[in-house]
Amino acid sequence: MSRSHVYLLTPLTVEQIVTILERALSDERGYGGNIRMSKEAVEHLATIAGGDARIALNCLELAVLTIGKNISLTQAQKIFEKRSQRYDKSGEDHYNTISAFIKSMRGSDADAALVWLFKMLESGEDPRFLFRRMTIFASEDIGNADPRALATVVSAWQAFEFVGLPEGEYFLAHACIYLSQAPKSNAVKRAMDNVRHFVQTARSLEVPLHLRNAPVKGMQEQGYGEGYLYPHDEEEGVVPGHYFPAGAQPQDFYLPSDHGEEKGVAERVRKAKAIIRTVEGR
Structure with a gap:
């Protein structure tokens, strides 16, 4: 692979395709001058080919088979109305x-x-x-x-x-x-990248006892759910709390921009964190 070469193939210009078509009309390996095609018709085929000489030559062949030895612009336009798009759905x-x-x-x-x-x-x-x-x-x-x-x-x-x-x-x-x-922000993408790195590198992702569900009495005795504060009991709807994995310090993964409505989101996030992270001095 180290000896491989990469070649960038760019579309031909209309002028270059005109030259190719004129050569096909005059050269003995092509039509040898036996086909009369107006200059405007040649330019029309070159234009609709979309930079692809193969398409242009195929159009020329179809025009000769369909129209005959004398091809005008009007006749060419009737057959080829739309420009060919150089587009491969898997390329x-x-x-x-x-x-x-x-x-x-x-x-x-x-x-x-x-x-x-x-x-x-x-x-x-x-x-x-x-x-x-x-x-x-x-x-x-x-x-x-x-x-x-x-x-x-x-x-x-x-x-x-x-x-x-x-x-x-x-x-x-x-x-x-x-x-x-719409206003633009990639804050969601950046948050995903940041938290993915955190999850992949964290020493532990153990759920703290106060965030665990305690459906049975035995779990309650083990401390499940103990110390959890219910946000809806407070007027602001936010309470101090540690919601990260046990032993992990809170981090800022989602950093809202000041674009569009996210500017208001940023203010709400700031106010919520000011309350949430008062627990244990966080």
Whole structure:
């Protein structure tokens, strides 16, 4: 593998594909000058090929078989109305395009996100795959900055299941635009990463006695549930308490941003911790 080389294949320009088509029309290994095709028709095939010479040559062959030896722009347009998308649902362009879609929404550019969304739809991408990615995005990149984002995507997905395509594209676009314009926060993702590290490296994750359930008398005698304070008994709904594993010091995993509604969340978290962590000087 150390001797392997990686080559990046980029789409050809329209001018490059025009040159290839003209060579196929004139060269003896192609049509040898026996096909008359207008310059505009050649440019049309080069444009709809989407940067792929193979597609352009296949279109040329189909045009000759369908139309004959004299091909005009009007005739070519009747056969090839839509631009070919260079998109393989299991290949590199699939991953590149979904990456551009996610990053456009993360960057709050709804217009660009719509371009990538409809490129995928026009190329035959499964709409449910797109809804799955937007559902993840709603928590990973927005979270509590706009708690309605997740509900909006799920509702749009449900509406899509009721209606189907093509009208179901309204719900995809609706969700895409909402996520793009929503305030952003990755605080949920960062909290997950932080707590996962804690759980994986903690010496013990033993549940403290006061947090344990005591359904039978024998457990109560062992101290299960002893010292637990019921938050609803207090006016604030929050009481001092140690909720972390036995022997572990409280840590701050969830650090709310000041974006959107999470700014209010941050204030509530701060007030709650000020009460909770008064126990034993924590």
